[in-house]
Amino acid sequence: MVGGAVACVMLVIAGFFVITSGDDEKAGPENQPTSQPTGEPSESQPTGPPSASGTTTPGQSKNPKLHEGERISSDAISFPRRSSPWSDRKRLVAQLQNSSGQYMLLQENFDGQNDWYADIFVGALGTASGFNGDPKATAAWLSREVQTSMYGDVPVTFKSAGSGAVTRSGKSGWFIQQTVTAKSTQLTARVLTLTVAVFDLGDGTAVAYISDIPINRPDLRTAESQAYKGINVG
Numbered sequence: 001m002v003g004g005a006v007a008c009v010m011l012v013i014a015g016f017f018v019i020t021s022g023d024d025e026k027a028g029p030e031n032q033p034t035s036q037p038t039g040e041p042s043e044s045q046p047t048g049p050p051s052a053s054g055t056t057t058p059g060q061s062k063n064p065k066l067h068e069g070e071r072i073s074s075d076a077i078s079f080p081r082r083s084s085p086w087s088d089r090k091r092l093v094a095q096l097q098n099s100s101g102q103y104m105l106l107q108e109n110f111d112g113q114n115d116w117y118a119d120i121f122v123g124a125l126g127t128a129s130g131f132n133g134d135p136k137a138t139a140a141w142l143s144r145e146v147q148t149s150m151y152g153d154v155p156v157t158f159k160s161a162g163s164g165a166v167t168r169s170g171k172s173g174w175f176i177q178q179t180v181t182a183k184s185t186q187l188t189a190r191v192l193t194l195t196v197a198v199f200d201l202g203d204g205t206a207v208a209y210i211s212d213i214p215i216n217r218p219d220l221r222t223a224e225s226q227a228y229k230g231i232n233v234g
Contacts (some may be wrong), residue, residue, distance in 0.1 A: 059124050059205040066169060066232040074100045077122045077207035082223045082232040092121040093149040095142060096208060099123030108213060110186045114154060118192075118220050120211040120227050125198065131206045134204065135174040138164070138206055139198040143176045146196065146210065155183040158194075166197055171233040172200035180212060191213035193221075199233045207233060 056062050060075050067073035068132030070081045072088065076096060081088070086102040093099075108115050125131055131138045147158055161177040175197040182190045197209040209231055213224045 003124050020074075024051060058203040059201065059207075061198045061234065063169075063234050066234055071232070072102060072122065073099050074123045075207070076124070076201055076234055077209065079120065079209070079227040079234060082120070082227060083118065086120075086223065092106075092119060092123070092210060093146055095125070095129070095145045095149065096121060096123035096210060097126050101210075105219065106189050106217075107187060111184055113155070114152070114187065114190065116182075116187055118213050118217070119192040119210075120209075120213075120222075120224055122207065122209050123230075125206045125208055131198075131200075131204075132205070135153050135172060135200050135206060136163075136165075139174040139176045139196055140207075141196060142208060143178065143196045143208075146194070147178075148193075150210075150212065151182075157181050157183070161193065166199075168199060168233045171199045171201060173197055173233070179215075189216055191215045195224075195228065197228075197231070199231075201234065 025080060028073050028082050031125065036133050050200070060230045061067060067078040067203075071078040075201075084102050087101050089101060091099055092101055100123065101119060102170055103120075104118045106118055113168050114164045125138065125142070129138050129141060146155075157180075159179040159181070161179045163174065163176040166175045169233050175195060178194045180192040182192075184190065192212045192214050194212040196209065199207050199209075211224050211228070215221070
């Protein structure tokens with residue numbers, strides 16, 4: 001599955017992915033007047049043993065209780081699990097490490113070889129992100145990177161749809177939204193809202209949230225909005 005949008009049917013069958021609640025919120029896609037925010041079972045990841053100094057390894061959760069219960073989690077970030085027709089899955093794009101999320105098939109084999117999906121995923125950002133404590137710059141980097149990795153060879157165009165500061169569980173971050181329009185007239189959901197949010201864990205590492213949701217499905221937009229609002233970080 002090329003995360004968030006398309007998948008080669010044979011690759012999906014093989015199980016190989018090609019590329020694929022918040023207690024405080026100061027800003028986010030749900031507050032953007034021009035935006036319409038918007039898909040192996042996920043499991044909470046172990047926090048790992050504390051180091052000799054009594055602290056957790058950078059990038060791992062310092063408060064695992066934030067991610068307990070019916071949540072989709074990846075180390076230090078999670079969101080409330082969405083109910084059917086959403087399904088759990090691991091891995092979206094290579095840039096989102098140890099990712100967990102949910103997806104929904106929108107249209108199967110729409111062009112004879114690809115499937116079209118809606119997605120909600122969370123995960124860690126590795127050293128390739130160049131994160132230096134600036135979520136805004138890293139969100140911009142990630143937004144550019146996923147343009148190719150999420151949509152593969154399906155022709156799409158991108159248009160800015162808003163950005164701003166966001167806070168979850170006391171962790172500062174930055175979100176960027178884009179409108180994604182597929183050129184294929186065979187798709188019944190050609191226009192998606194792609195949301196990328198990056199959060200600073202305060203230990204030199206960052207985590208991210210990625211979703212892409214069709215604008216003509218208010219039910220899926222509502223589900224994603226609730227997931228976004230319910231992000232826990234830390």
